Amino acid sequence: MKTIKFQLETLTCPSCINKIENVLNKENGVETAKVMFNSSKVKVTFDENIITEDEIAGIIKKLGYPVLTY
Amino acid sequence: MKTKTKNRLTMASGGLLLAALTTYLFNSGAVTIDIILIVASFVAGVPIAIKAFQALRMKAFSIDLLVTIAVIGALIIGEYVESAVVSFLFLFGDYLEGRTLRKTRASLKSLMDMAPLEATVLRDGKRVAIPADEVEVGDHVIVQPGGRIPVDGKVISGQSLINEAAITGESVPVNKSEGDTVFSSTISDNGYLEIMAEKVGDDTTFAKIIELVEEAQETKAKTQKFMERFAAYYTPGIIVLSVLVGIITQNVHFALTFLVIACPGALVISVPVSIVAGIGNGAKNGILIKGGDKIENLAKVNAIVFDKTGTLTKGKPEVTDIKAFGISEEELLKLAAEVEVTSEHHLGKTIVTKAEEEGIELVNKPSDVDIMKGHGLRAKLINDSIYVGNISGAVKLGITVNSEAEDYMSQQQGKGNTAVLICKNNKVVGVISIADQIREEAAVATHQLKESGIDHLAMLTGDNKQVAEKVGTQLGMNEIYAELLPEDKVAKVKNLKSKGYNLAMVGDGINDAPAIATADVGIAMGGTATDVTMQTADIILMSDKLDKLPYAISLAKATNRNMKQNTYFALATVVLLLAGVLTGDIHLASGMLIHEISVILVILNAVRLVGYPKYQLNSSLFKRKRKKEEMIGEVVMSES
Numbered sequence: 265m266k267t268i269k270f271q272l273e274t275l276t277c278p279s280c281i282n283k284i285e286n287v288l289n290k291e292n293g294v295e296t297a298k299v300m301f302n303s304s305k306v307k308v309t310f311d312e313n314i315i316t317e318d319e320i321a322g323i324i325k326k327l328g329y330p331v332l333t334y
Numbered sequence: 335m336k337t338k339t340k341n342r343l344t345m346a347s348g349g350l351l352l353a354a355l356t357t358y359l360f361n362s363g364a365v366t367i368d369i370i371l372i373v374a375s376f377v378a379g380v381p382i383a384i385k386a387f388q389a390l391r392m393k394a395f396s397i398d399l400l401v402t403i404a405v406i407g408a409l410i411i412g413e414y415v416e417s418a419v420v421s422f423l424f425l426f427g428d429y430l431e432g433r434t435l436r437k438t439r440a441s442l443k444s445l446m447d448m449a450p451l452e453a454t455v456l457r458d459g460k461r462v463a464i465p466a467d468e469v470e471v472g473d474h475v476i477v478q479p480g481g482r483i484p485v486d487g488k489v490i491s492g493q494s495l496i497n498e499a500a501i502t503g504e505s506v507p508v509n510k511s512e513g514d515t516v517f518s519s520t521i522s523d524n525g526y527l528e529i530m531a532e533k534v535g536d537d538t539t540f541a542k543i544i545e546l547v548e549e550a551q552e553t554k555a556k557t558q559k560f561m562e563r564f565a566a567y568y569t570p571g572i573i574v575l576s577v578l579v580g581i582i583t584q585n586v587h588f589a590l591t592f593l594v595i596a597c598p599g600a601l602v603i604s605v606p607v608s609i610v611a612g613i614g615n616g617a618k619n620g621i622l623i624k625g626g627d628k629i630e631n632l633a634k635v636n637a638i639v640f641d642k643t644g645t646l647t648k649g650k651p652e653v654t655d656i657k658a659f660g661i662s663e664e665e666l667l668k669l670a671a672e673v674e675v676t677s678e679h680h681l682g683k684t685i686v687t688k689a690e691e692e693g694i695e696l697v698n699k700p701s702d703v704d705i706m707k708g709h710g711l712r713a714k715l716i717n718d719s720i721y722v723g724n725i726s727g728a729v730k731l732g733i734t735v736n737s738e739a740e741d742y743m744s745q746q747q748g749k750g751n752t753a754v755l756i757c758k759n760n761k762v763v764g765v766i767s768i769a770d771q772i773r774e775e776a777a778v779a780t781h782q783l784k785e786s787g788i789d790h791l792a793m794l795t796g797d798n799k800q801v802a803e804k805v806g807t808q809l810g811m812n813e814i815y816a817e818l819l820p821e822d823k824v825a826k827v828k829n830l831k832s833k834g835y836n837l838a839m840v841g842d843g844i845n846d847a848p849a850i851a852t853a854d855v856g857i858a859m860g861g862t863a864t865d866v867t868m869q870t871a872d873i874i875l876m877s878d879k880l881d882k883l884p885y886a887i888s889l890a891k892a893t894n895r896n897m898k899q900n901t902y903f904a905l906a907t908v909v910l911l912l913a914g915v916l917t918g919d920i921h922l923a924s925g926m927l928i929h930e931i932s933v934i935l936v937i938l939n940a941v942r943l944v945g946y947p948k949y950q951l952n953s954s955l956f957k958r959k960r961k962k963e964e965m966i967g968e969v970v971m972s973e974s
Contacts, residue, residue, distance in 0.1 A: 273337050276431040278602040279565065283394045290393075302439055302551040302610045328388040330336055 265295065268317050270306045270324060270334040275299070287327060291315060337432075340381050344425040347378035351422055354415075371414035378421035379405045397597040400573070404593040408922055411586055419923035420594060427930030434937040438607050441614025441944055442547055448500040448519045449540065453484035456528075466518075467535045477527045482519065486533035486540075489514050494525025501539060502877035503620020543876070546624065547617045551610050553625025557901060558605040565602050568908075572596040588918070594925040595911045600932040604900035607936060611943035612893030620876040621886045628872040630897075631855045632890035637835035638788055639827060641849070642795035642805060644842040645859055646880070647770040651680055653688040654751055655767035657742055664694060666764040670756050673700045673713045673720045681754060682711070682722070684768050706730070710754070721757040733760045750804030772805055775881040780809045782884035790835060794823045794849070823849040840883065857883070889946060896943050900936045907932040 275281075281299040284306060288297035293314030298307045308320055321331045354370040382398050382405070389396035401424050408417035436443075450466045456474040466484040469475060474490065477483050483496070493511035498504060500519040507523055510516050516529060518538035535541065554562075572592050580589030609626040616623045623629055640646050658666040671689035674682035675696055689696060700713035700720070709730065710723010721731060725743065728735055735755065739762045743753040751767040780791060792813035793806045802816035815826055827849050831837050839846070839853035842860060847870045850856035858871035860878030875882045911928055914920030920928065 274432045274436060276428050276435060277397065277597075277599065278606065279397055279569070279597055279599065283389055283396050287392045287394050298552070300548060300552050301606060303442070303548045305548075323392070326388060327392055327394070328335065328385045 265309055266312045266317070267307065267309045268320075268334055269300075270308065270317075270321060271332045272304045272306065272324070272329050273332065275301050275304045275329075284324065284327060284329065288320065288323065291320070291323065294320070335381050335384055340425065341429055343377055343381055344422070344429055347374045347418070347422045348426060350374035350377060351418055354418070368414050371418040372409065374418040375405060375409055375414065375421055378418070378425050382421060382424060397569075397599075400593045400596050404590045404922060407586060407590045407593075413587060413922070416922040420926045423923070423926040423930050427926075427933060430930070430934050431937065434934060434941065435607070437941045438611045438937060438944060439614065441611070441618045442544075442551070445500065445547070445614075445617055446544055448482070449544075450482040450484035450519055454478075469531050469534045471531055471534055473531045473534075475529045475531055477522045477529060479522060479524050479526060482521050483516050483527075483529065485518050485529065485531040486538045487516060487529040487531045489516060490528045490530050492525055492527040494527050495523040497521040497523060499620075501543065501620070503618065503882065504877045504879070543617070543622060546622055547613060550622070550624045550626075550628075551606075551613050553627060555605055555609060555626030555630050555897065557630075557897060558609075558626060561601055561605060561901070565598050568598055568601075569596050587921075591915045591920065591922050591925055594922050595908075595915060595920075595929060597929075598904070598908050599929060600904035600907055600936045601901075603933060604904040604936050605897050607940040608893055608896040608900055608943060611940045612889060612896070612946075615944055615946050616886065616889055619882065619885065619889075621882050621889070622874040622876060623886075623890070624872050624874075626897075628855065629890045629893050631836070632838065632873060632887060633894035634836045635838045635855055635887065636788060637790035637792070637830060637837050638783060639792045639794060639830065639837060639839045639849075639853065640811075641823070641839075641841040641846045642793055642797060642802065643770060645840050645846075646776050646793065646805060646809060647772050649770065649842065651684045651752075651768050651770045653684060653766055654769045654771075655746065656764065657767075658764040659739065659762055661763055663764075664692070666756060667692060667766070668694050668696065669715065669720060669758065669763070670722050670754075670766060672696045672698050672715055673703075673711065673722055675700065676703065677705075677711060679711075681752065681768055685722075685754070685766060688766075718758050719760070722754060724753075725755060728755055728757055728762075731757075731760070733757050733762070735762055739765060747800050748804075750801050752798075752801065769801075772808065773880055775879055776809055779880040779883055780811075783887070784810060786884055786887060788887070792826075792830065794818055794826055796820075820846075820848065824852050827852045840880075857886075892946055893943060896940060900939055903939075904932060904936055 278301055281301055284299050285297050288294050288308060293311045295309045295311065300307060306324060310320065317334055321334055324331050350370050351374050354367050354374065357364055357367050357370065379402065383402045386396055386398040386402045390399065401420065405417045405421045408420065452463055453466045453469045454461050454463050454476045455469055456476060461476060469485050475485055475487065489510055489512050491512060495507040496510050496516060497507050498517065498520045501517050517540060519540040573596055576589050576592035579592060580586060605626065609629065612629055613623050643649055656663045656667055667689050671686045671694065674685050677683065698715050700715055703711060703713040705711045706723060706727050709727025710721060712721045712731065721728060721733065725735055739755065742765055743755065746753040746767040751769040754766045754768060755762060756764045756766065783791065791811050793802065793811045794815050795802050796818050797816060799816045802814050806814035823846065827837065827839055837853045838855040838857055839850050840857040840859065841850050842858065850858065850870055855873060856871045857873045857875065859875050873886060907928065911920060911925060915925060
């Protein structure tokens, strides 16, 4: 199990937290996904054998949130 | 879509709206107005639609979808002004939100900016500059005067005045020299230091503080959880309402208006934004608050329990007086120290420390050491029989304690000291007094607490009654409990809670952990000490001083007030908007406008907390002492 914090651009819409969390939590291999609204980060705990951090970053990007670093 | 692109589109649509307005003023009814408005709707609408689509693709719902539907709907029914204004306001509101939110998060950001980026290490005798997180444990790090210390470690050589504000919030510099521990992100003022790295990267105290604050900001207050559940029902409820209204009244325009107010943005953000500002403010002042719920609890506190040793007192027993009968004081100290040199007892160690400080060489080694539990110890020093301990032990050994010594001992104990008797060959030769000094800032702090309305202060200690009374009355304690075992402390906390008090307990986090955990709010001092402290307490006073405590409480109260203000305001806005739409007074554009304004206002109200005044030291006495410290600091600096 790996835990990585993905840095996003400034998050402004608090209702969007659920959007990101729900989508990530449904992904195979993701154990928990938590959006840290105030630091604009997403903390994800996942099984690196099933899903990679690049793939997770890709999902977040596809949702419309550019990922700065991870 | 990158934020920059979105911002450009926002400005473009805003510009187009202005153009439309200008054209209208000159030639109302011109077709070009409609064209400009339609273009503006697209310019602003496209990024919103893209977001909506991206969410839809991942099978997620988003508010962007609602707004997109509203804009498309408005375009279809020919309400071009509405579609253009709504889409612009949504984007512009987002932009403004981002800017103002950054202000509420400014405190933590400025703290994070204190992170060191570079380090100079000694590799093979040569100085190499490397990124700070590439330093390894065991590396020798060089810090020049004025430089930022990049790791946690021990000073190997050199001496300097260190500004530890990044960790403790204290601006008065601390002197560190060989053997002392220094922390990452602190600034070395005037001296050159060579440090052996003990903790690097994410393990440093500074990194742990940042992480703690980041996590704390996300920890929800009770009101917040309620708001979020409300919003979870509100949004779908409004959508259903919108569809129903549309079907029943056949008025598409009317139905669309509901979509615009479906997201109670101000409500959802009302509490977290205050929490961020409050926690950030605390962090900058060396007060770590572990979450929004802790703020709520701290604000409600009306009674505080203190552990004595290490909290109200310095936790470092010191020799305060040496009285010798028939021999010199130096001889007395040497005698006592030589005998106590192997002692594990804190009183014995204190005597040895004092002797070392005085530069007394301990030459003779004790033999036949006999520890008399509860009394002291007896040993042979060359040919002499020495006893160091209390009167009852001396009596047991058949030593007559003369009245002069006895009176002196009573006098010392009356002052709150622990008096230790020293006898040589069954004759009293002296008394050494030891005390754990009360912290200088303690009296001011307890006074301020009482002034702020905390009417009940209690003290718990395992120490003896006399010392406890002395310390307790000096600090204005309402209740003093002495000679307690750790489990008694927990019981006392439970007892006070059952009396209906909202209780905070202040301790050093390690010994008092169970009692601290039992209180409503657990406050630990000196987070620079251990990870255990950071884990057990709800609030950590990083500077290991009591003076931040009154400020922490007033900050919590101010944050709580702020949260309430925001919540009521946001609720009022929701009601107002709903009522306005139902009565037909509020349409798409005005609805979006009021929504965005309410969000911005809520955030701006939280920004007020960021600048909450730094703790004021009211007591002029304390100001004078502070001035003395600063002056001494200056003298040291000019001498080195």
